[in-house]
Amino acid sequence: MDNKGVRNLFIYGSLFFFVIFLYLTYDTMGKLDKRAPEITENVNQGKMVWHKYDCIGCHTILGNGSYFAPDMTKVVENKPKAYLKQFIMDPKSVNPNASMPKLGISSEEADNLITFLEWISKVDTNGWPPKPILAVAGTGQKEQAAGQRLFLSMGCQGCHMVNSIGGTSGPDLTHIGSKKDRAFVFSFLKDPQAVKKGSAMPPVKASDADIEALTDYLVTLK
């Protein structure tokens, strides 16, 4: 083939693939709204807050962004909203070890941002992020105490760590049994604010019997 032929192959071949790409884009655009919840005004306001503070300069969302701070796609599923709000407005007041600076985000902005994050957590992402293998395997264990099952099912691990597994938002509970007594743990779970003012932990919404069981489990962690 002479150079003109190769050139034409380049031009028309590229156009061919671009037309396919355009068609797929058109098809995708028609499907996107069905794969996500409706966008309310608050969701949009929350998205603007996300842009205003350049959140993507540290965080990722849908896995895209800066890899310096945790991914925000499913954050509302793992952390209580009251905690999130307090953290967003003044991170170090909630978690002294937090890397995030205080950006001056207002109460209204924080509410909208959380609404936006709720929206993004419900987008159909083809199963991303995948459930970690150990977490999936771990829930199938036998011989768990009732309190331990509650601990796992209520999502306490979203913020608290036990034996290196779990979040870093709240205190590590690996040795909580040797630090606090039964009465303290029980009353704290029922109403954290009454025991420790300004705590970002929400009250555990469960029957007294369940909180008893949870307490029984926690005090065994020594």
Added chain:
Amino acid sequence: MKYQSQKIAQNFYTFAALLFLVQVVVGIIAAIQFIYPDFFILNFNTIRTLHINALVVWLLVGMMGATYFVVPEESQRELWSIPLAKFQFWATVIAVTAVVLGYIWMGIDPQANKTVLGTLLLNEGREYIEAPRWADLLIVVSVLLFLFVNFMTMLKSKKWTGIQGTLLAGLTMLAIFYLPGMFYTKSMVKDQFWWWWVVHLWVEGCWEIIAGALLAFMLMKTINAPRHVVERWMYVEVALVLFTGILGTGHHYYWIGTPAYWQWVGGIFSSLEPIPLLIMTWDAFRNTREYRTVSNKIGVFYAVAHALFNFLGAGLWGVIHTLPQVNKWTHGTQITTAHGHLAFYGAYVLLVISMIYVTLPLIRGVSEFNTSRGYRSFWWMTISMIFIVLTITGAGMVQTYMERLLGLDYVAVKANYNLWFWILRAVFGVGFLYGVWLFVVDFFKLGKEPVEA
């Protein structure tokens, strides 16, 4: 240098070299912030924005400079309008400076980033294309002026070479594909969808076409390879880049809320993306062996290194995590950062530096110049970059395994298990900075020192 107007390239190169230095200095600050987040007055997000924006701008400005050199040479006449080219240069410098000052202002006072006329004033808060709308418009004007001057030059000469045409096609696409980043959508999914049109189609489309054309020009100039051979391979390469790269965009549409068929499209086409890069590498080696009359050794050296590291960084480091089955676990981890660093270094940093080494001696009118500093700069930069990439790859593997597979907390993995990788990365970053410093010194001194025997 045959034409006086080619001198304008030097202005662009100078700006590019200085921004390169800025980019790497802020890069080291960012690396230290991985260890001490509170280090420095500006937060990580601002530093990171500066690091990447400086990179994109200096590479673009470098390619503009190279184009202003190549077009008169290929058209065999002076640039259509030197004052307009000069105006375009200074307008770009002023716009870039204004944007940077805006980022810094916002970094110090986040509330200054107000909404004006529906868009954010200082920072759009969209990765890589943070520049606010007013700056987008200035960038478009600058690129259009640049295109206009070059297009008129080609038109007046009525000499159409393949290299020129390909270069012009790449640059025109560059202007067009900036546009999908310039409108607001309420849906974050659509936001990211169109955002990838800009980011992917620039880096794995337009920029590779420009790179192909510049590489062809350099092979012709430095080793006297015949035009028809060089141009034929250029067409083959850029064709394959686009055949695989356009639909390869699909590898960004696996998990962002887009339909699952993109996993097939992206998986298949992006797996083929390394092929044209491999051909470019083979082409560079084959040509340098076949045509041995080398007129500018260090220029060829950088050009061949560009081809090789383009294949390693963009090709191999990309293909390892491009299949959806793998990407499901690695998406959003440091593996991507490692790929980004090596790909940009190989594909574009070495390309622009090689263009500078090929054209700068001609601009300064020297046939012989000291090259030892240039080679030292190469080894400092390249060895440091290899180790930077290895440390980030290691951190990415640890992160993928511990966070994604085992379910450990992000912060715990970053702060504890990857600490040494961050420390080593910062150390090699300083090594890289030394290499860049040598390059910048060499840039200013090239041809102005007595030639050693």
